Amino acid sequence: MxxxxxxxxTGVGLGAMYFLIASGLSLIxxxxxxxxFAHGSFLTxxxxxxxxxxxxxxxxxxxxxxxxxxxxxxxxGLVAALVELLLIRxxxxxxxxxxxxxxxxxxxxxxxxxxxxxxxxxxxxxxxWLIDTTTIFGAHIPNDRFLEIATAAIVLxxxxxxxxxxxxxxxxxxxxENRAMVTALGIDVRKAFTLxxxxxxxxxxLAGVLSGVYFGxxxxxxxxxxxxxxxxxxxxxxxxxxxxTAVAAVVVGLIQQYANYYASSGLGDLAVVLLLAVVLLLxxxxxxxxxxx
Amino acid sequence: MTRVARLAVPLALMALLALVPQLPLDIPVIFNGxxxxxxTLGLLALCLLFAGVALTYDLLFGFTGLLSFxxxxxxALGVYLTTIALTKWEWSLWQAVAVTAIAGILVPLLLGAxxxxxxxxxxxxxxxxxxxxxxxxxxxxxDQLTGGEEGLGLNSDPLPDFFVGVLNAKNLYxxxxxxxxxxxxxxRSAVSSSPGHVWQAIRxxxxxxxxxxxxxxxxxxxxxxxxxxxxxxxxxxWLLVLGTGASPQVTTANFTLTLLVMVVxxxxxxxxxxxxxxxxxxxxxxxxGSLAGSSQVQDLPTIIRKPLSEPLFILGTLFILLVxxxxxxxxxxxxxxxxxxRPAGLEGAR
Amino acid sequence: MAxxxxxxxxxxxxxxxxxxGVSFEVPEGGxxxxxxxxGVGKTTTLRAMMGLVPRRGSVSLAGEELNRLPTHxxxxxxxxxxxxxxxxxxxxxxxxxxxxxxxxxxxxYELVYELFPxxxxxxxxKAGTLSGGQQQMVAIARALLNDNPVLLxxxxxxxxxxxxxxxxxxxxxxxxxxxxxxxxxxxxxxxxRVAQQVVVLDSGRVVHAGGANELLGDPDRIRELLGVHGxxx
Numbered sequence: 001m002x003x004x005x006x007x008x009x010t011g012v013g014l015g016a017m018y019f020l021i022a023s024g025l026s027l028i029x030x031x032x033x034x035x036x037f038a039h040g041s042f043l044t045x046x047x048x049x050x051x052x053x054x055x056x057x058x059x060x061x062x063x064x065x066x067x068x069x070x071x072x073x074x075x076x077g078l079v080a081a082l083v084e085l086l087l088i089r090x091x092x093x094x095x096x097x098x099x100x101x102x103x104x105x106x107x108x109x110x111x112x113x114x115x116x117x118x119x120x121x122x123x124x125x126x127x128x129w130l131i132d133t134t135t136i137f138g139a140h141i142p143n144d145r146f147l148e149i150a151t152a153a154i155v156l157x158x159x160x161x162x163x164x165x166x167x168x169x170x171x172x173x174x175x176x177e178n179r180a181m182v183t184a185l186g187i188d189v190r191k192a193f194t195l196x197x198x199x200x201x202x203x204x205x206l207a208g209v210l211s212g213v214y215f216g217x218x219x220x221x222x223x224x225x226x227x228x229x230x231x232x233x234x235x236x237x238x239x240x241x242x243x244x245t246a247v248a249a250v251v252v253g254l255i256q257q258y259a260n261y262y263a264s265s266g267l268g269d270l271a272v273v274l275l276l277a278v279v280l281l282l283x284x285x286x287x288x289x290x291x292x293x
Numbered sequence: 294m295t296r297v298a299r300l301a302v303p304l305a306l307m308a309l310l311a312l313v314p315q316l317p318l319d320i321p322v323i324f325n326g327x328x329x330x331x332x333t334l335g336l337l338a339l340c341l342l343f344a345g346v347a348l349t350y351d352l353l354f355g356f357t358g359l360l361s362f363x364x365x366x367x368x369a370l371g372v373y374l375t376t377i378a379l380t381k382w383e384w385s386l387w388q389a390v391a392v393t394a395i396a397g398i399l400v401p402l403l404l405g406a407x408x409x410x411x412x413x414x415x416x417x418x419x420x421x422x423x424x425x426x427x428x429x430x431x432x433x434x435x436d437q438l439t440g441g442e443e444g445l446g447l448n449s450d451p452l453p454d455f456f457v458g459v460l461n462a463k464n465l466y467x468x469x470x471x472x473x474x475x476x477x478x479x480x481r482s483a484v485s486s487s488p489g490h491v492w493q494a495i496r497x498x499x500x501x502x503x504x505x506x507x508x509x510x511x512x513x514x515x516x517x518x519x520x521x522x523x524x525x526x527x528x529x530x531w532l533l534v535l536g537t538g539a540s541p542q543v544t545t546a547n548f549t550l551t552l553l554v555m556v557v558x559x560x561x562x563x564x565x566x567x568x569x570x571x572x573x574x575x576x577x578x579x580x581x582g583s584l585a586g587s588s589q590v591q592d593l594p595t596i597i598r599k600p601l602s603e604p605l606f607i608l609g610t611l612f613i614l615l616v617x618x619x620x621x622x623x624x625x626x627x628x629x630x631x632x633x634x635r636p637a638g639l640e641g642a643r
Numbered sequence: 644m645a646x647x648x649x650x651x652x653x654x655x656x657x658x659x660x661x662x663x664g665v666s667f668e669v670p671e672g673g674x675x676x677x678x679x680x681x682g683v684g685k686t687t688t689l690r691a692m693m694g695l696v697p698r699r700g701s702v703s704l705a706g707e708e709l710n711r712l713p714t715h716x717x718x719x720x721x722x723x724x725x726x727x728x729x730x731x732x733x734x735x736x737x738x739x740x741x742x743x744x745x746x747x748x749x750x751x752y753e754l755v756y757e758l759f760p761x762x763x764x765x766x767x768x769k770a771g772t773l774s775g776g777q778q779q780m781v782a783i784a785r786a787l788l789n790d791n792p793v794l795l796x797x798x799x800x801x802x803x804x805x806x807x808x809x810x811x812x813x814x815x816x817x818x819x820x821x822x823x824x825x826x827x828x829x830x831x832x833x834x835x836r837v838a839q840q841v842v843v844l845d846s847g848r849v850v851h852a853g854g855a856n857e858l859l860g861d862p863d864r865i866r867e868l869l870g871v872h873g874x875x876x
Contacts, residue, residue, distance in 0.1 A: 094620075103550050103553060105609065107609035111600075111604075170739060173735060177735075184693060184715075185743060186718035186719045186746050273425045274422065280411055280422070281411060
């Protein structure tokens with residue numbers, strides 16, 4: 001029983017990270033029709049900015065982590081906004097080229113990170129209270145899981161509130177449904193595009209920091225390996241839907257944990273990947289944006 | 294160009310390429326040693342190999358319009374199945390190749406039949422999913438068969454002598470050249486055949502193909518199986534050319550993406566584009582790394598030197614620039630140059 | 644003086660040359676109806692004027708050339724658009740649909756609620772759950788919310804029951820008091836009620852332009868230009 005609880009909470013914790021990456025991906029594809037392969041790079045950039053910042057700051061790991069997170073957010077948001085402005089916006093109405101550019105960017109950014117920091121894993125500043133465990137019903141849960149879940153919950157609430165109550169949120173919700181009609185109301189959607197990219201970058205960077213805490217280290221391939229799962233989550237949860245993404249993220253995290261433990265190690269990853277294929281084959285329209293762009 | 298002239302150019306090129314191992318020609322900067330040295334021949338073999346593999350991807354993407362993110366799976370199939378057969382099961386080379394070839398037809402037949410039920414982005418994601426499943430399977434190392442993260446060394450005993458050893462670099466070069474020529478001829482004739490015309494029609498407008506009364510599914514499946522089968526053969530050749538064994542890097546999504554980059558750089562859906570793109574990309578990838586170690590680059594300030602020492606950074610940036618300014622790839626560049634030389638009157642006609 | 648001048652408008656959709664040099668003028672005030680059989684390019688004309696499809700040629704509003712502008716800029720010059728098939732945002736509430744359309748400081752909610760009181764009662768309802776007629780009201784209300792000098796309206800009565808058709812026609816009359824309306828419509832009874840001028844398209848070109856009453860009083864001419872049923876449902 002205690003193992004089950006540990007697996008469940010770990011699964012939700014993983015799901016929390018997937019959600020953070022997937023939420024940005026989902027909004028970007030839902031609103032802009034761009035399949036952003038560089039999204040994993042936003043995570044990596046954020047994570048390394050965090051790590052780099054933490055090495056220049058004194059104090060205990062707690063302080064380092066806070067500074068690191070701020071650095072990550074700044075880097076992730078900035079890089080994402082710049083990418084949209086400089087690379088994506090000029091290719092408006094050329095969706096294939098937009099996707100290709102994100103592919104090139106993913107390769108180039110990944111190589112850049114590797115060039116600067118090398119491909120060995122780096123130790124991430126983790127305060128000891130996050131490594132400690134809390135006992136729930138006999139299960140010893142590492143505290144970082146709670147941090148991940150709490151962070152994702154806050155982001156989920158924040159994003160939902162943003163979409164529900166602000167003007168840009170309204171524009172984004174409408175734009176996901178029918179981008180052309182939004183422009184036909186006199187609204188310049190391109191600003192919303194940059195905003196959505198920046199939000200995605202912020203969330204991905206946050207996921208990068210959390211992954212550093214979860215795994216204890218950070219390495220250049222982290223972004224790519226988590227990106228695959230984010231794609232799976234977005235496809236299962238539905239593009240442009242934050243609530244759907246959250247649910248799908250938790251489901252994927254749980255399946256991964258349960259299958260890896262109860263069936264055999266590595267089978268969880270396989271199960272999740274095959275789940276993607278199954279969902280796509282049964283519900284291919286889940287992938288088409290609501291109205292053809 | 295007359296019919297004869299059209300044939301003459303590729304034939305001359307093939308003859309020239311075949312003669313390379315006999316040429317003690319030195320091309321500085323681009324190559325480390327003279328053309329007939331084992332190092333250079335090995336590099337050229339790799340370039341020719343990927344020229345062919347890129348063309349197999351172009352058959353899917355450039356000619357039939359099927360964006361697959363899982364092409365690496367079939368390459369990996371060729372690599373891993375042959376290595377396992379030779380090393381773990383201790384079969385002879387011909388047995389291993391035959392069985393791998395058959396697998397290279399059956400596996401894409403099955404997976405393609407499933408994946409092609411959907412189109413567009415959904416198809417791309419399903420192919421990605423299957424390739425990921427392959428990657429996970431390799432990592433999991435069932436029965437210690439695949440060697441997991443470390444890869445699997447190749448047992449070269451069953452290999453015929455003429456493929457093994459530094460002195461036989463030229464044989465491996467000719468093998469790779471033969472592969473590239475084979476892929477070129479097969480793809481060329483497939484594309485100009487009547488199913489080939491249907492593929493290109495599907496790429497343009499699938500709806501219209503249905504309206505004519507044809508069912509695209511069957512045609513797409515043929516293209517898929519053919520492209521995947523040729524790619525599996527490429528995996529076998531890669532294994533022989535490198536001679537070291539199977540490595541999990543060929544199972545990654547990144548690998549498929551580099552194939553996409555090769556095709557786009559050269560020009561998707563053109564006669565020679567993918568070949569040129571695959572050749573150039575591989576050459577740059579291999580040589581840029583050595584250039585970074587050269588004294589001129591080492592003297593550059595760190596902020597320039599570090600990124601330049603990563604070939605993938607240069608290639609990725611080059612790719613982005615190409616997408617922006619030359620979307621048709623290098624082949625498109627060629628066309629644009631020809632258009633510029635035309636008399637002004639035709640400029641408006643597009 | 645004409646408020647809107649369309650000159651030599653060409654649109655290619657795929658391989659089809661849909662608009663082959665459309666030219667006409669829309670005088671200021673009142674309703675000009677754009678008529679024609681199915682498929683002649685009426686909707687495409689409006690979409691081209693809105694910048695929603697790639698086009699060649701000239702579209703000017705009060706002398707200002709609109710052709711180089713992107714859609715949102717055209718709308719900001721004062722063009723309200725009611726598309727064929729309404730295109731309300733199903734996931735947003737009625738109130739949100741209207742709020743999205745607000746462009747400046749003084750949206751005309753009183754006018755809109757006066758014309759369509761139902762929208763006020765259903766303000767919190769998701770637009771996707773509305774009936775076709777109610778969605779049409781939202782679409783028209785959106786365009787009327789701002790004091791646009793020009794309204795482009797595409798088949799607002801399509802698929803509506805007769806009672807609703809009357810309601811829409813009344814709304815159009817009211818709108819015509821406040822703006823210049825270019826109306827694509829198949830229902831000749833509605834055209835007769837609200838329009839002063841007509842422009843008729845055939846095969847991507849303008850084949851007739853003139854007074855509404857003249858054309859509508861001439862059944863032979865109607866049959867010639869618009870077919871047996873006058874293009875109506």
